[in-house]
Amino acid sequence: MKSTLLTLRRLSVMVVATTVLAVASFVATPAAPAWAGNEHWVGTWATSPQGLANSSAPDVDKFDNQTLRQIMRVSIRGEVLRVRFSNEFGDEPVVIGAARIALSAGGASIMPGTSRQLTFGGEPSTIIRPGAPALSDPVNLPVPALGDLAISIYLPNPTVVTTYHRRAIQTTYVSEAGDHTEAVDLPTTMETPPVNWFFLSSVDVLAPKKAAAIATLGNSITDGTNSTVDANARWPNFLAARLQARHDLNHLAVLDQGISGNRVLHHTTGDNALARFDRDVLRQPGVKYVVVMLGINDIGFSGRPGFEDQPVTADEIIAGHRQLIARAHELGLTIYGATLTPFEGTIFPGYFTPEGEVKRQAVNHWIRTSGEYDGVIDFDEVIRDPANPTMILPAFNSGDFLHPNDAGYEAMGNSVDLDLFRRP
Secondary structure: OHHHHHHHHHHHHHHHHHHHHHHHHHHHOOOOOOOOOOEEEEEEEEOOOEOHHHOOOOOOOEEOOEEEEEEEEOOOOEEEEEEEEEOOOOOOOEEEOEEEEEEEEEOOEEOOOOOEEOOEOOEOOEEEOOOOEEEOOOEEEEEOOOOEEEEEEEEOOOEEOOOEEOOOOOOEEEEEEOOOOOOOEOOEOOOOOOOOEEOEEEEEEEEEOOOEEEEEEEOHHHHOOOOOOOOOOOHHHHHHHHHHOOOOOOOEEEEEEEOOOOOOOOOEOEOOHHHHHHHHHHOOOOEEEEEEEOOHHHHHHOOOOOOOOOOOOHHHHHHHHHHHHHHHHHOOOEEEEEOOOOOOOOOOOOOOOHHHHHHHHHHHHHHHHOOOOOOEEOHHHHHEEOOEEEEEOHHHEOOOOOOEOHHHHHHHHHHOOHHHHHOO
16 A cells, blocks of 8 residues: 555656646747747738828817727738727827727627727737837637728827828717727717727738738728718728639738828828838738829829929829839839829819829829839729710719719729739
8 A cells, every 4th residue: 555655646746747847848938829820910901090280180189088989891801800009190198098899780889799808918908109009919809801890999088189090981989978898889979970080000810821911002082082981982992892702812901091182292181102101001911912093182282272382293293103113112012003083173273274184194104104013903094084084974973073982982993903913
């Protein structure tokens, strides 16, 4: 019996010693994440941050002890997500007291059982320093392709809006006082909620190695100006839906980096394209392709009152495009140029001039024929009126003779040759 007990004690000591060594080994050499080597981060939704200096004021300019529930439509599916917030244009810290992500159930509601807490370095709240972003920890939440997410953030302190996306064309729901991030139905009191995104810039998903993102860099026509609010009827939305319908291309995300009023060469609403290209395109997780549709505001604004000191030539616009091409190619990205759409008859004073039309034609001729872009997307051909090619087709005119309506944006998204995105 004594011999048996001694043997058992020795075995116990050996097991404990082996376990301690195994634990020590685990602590010294942490196991690699399950996704390491198999998946990578890819943006599934993004928007371009704007500041007050070059933009119109947001619909709501201050929050205090309130919860915001912001809705966005993703492009590719994922099961592990992370969210990037932004205080890029702020002079003061922004305190996020709590944040959660869930599947949207429409309006200010979320789907029960899908709400997940967002943390930052394991903490349930964070302070976004002036000029800085804040990246959440990864969170498990299966989201389908083309699904709608709801991100709820609680702002416990008086918070002036300094970083936002002006023309989200998506309702943001604002609560009564208090932290309501966990509420299935957000208690709202605002009769006219804002259609801006606040302190948000992107959502990423862990995706297979073959997954990649298409960044669409543009102005209001890429931003979806005059499309139906909450309908996701921007041309990049229609492109994303077409990619999802193709089994060989449904691993490609579409990131809408349009800013209404944006120009290639000068600040207007948001930083000029040359200044924001690194942030909004080159640094986007998983980006592989770029589509550029910019230049019409460079032409139009140079004829408007108050912008007389910012004249531009077609050659200067082309030089700006060449810089975008060079910087994309430097990182091995494939970049496509989209032609500028018609603008004669626009309701904006001084925006259209015969001289401006000559510049538009010159820029489009270069995009089509120079071979400097890796390919061409001819939106001008899609949108123009064959009977009056300097004007938008009446069926696609939203009413201001510059921006398409939903049907026009759909025609644009449907016109893109998807085989462009099969290139290496």
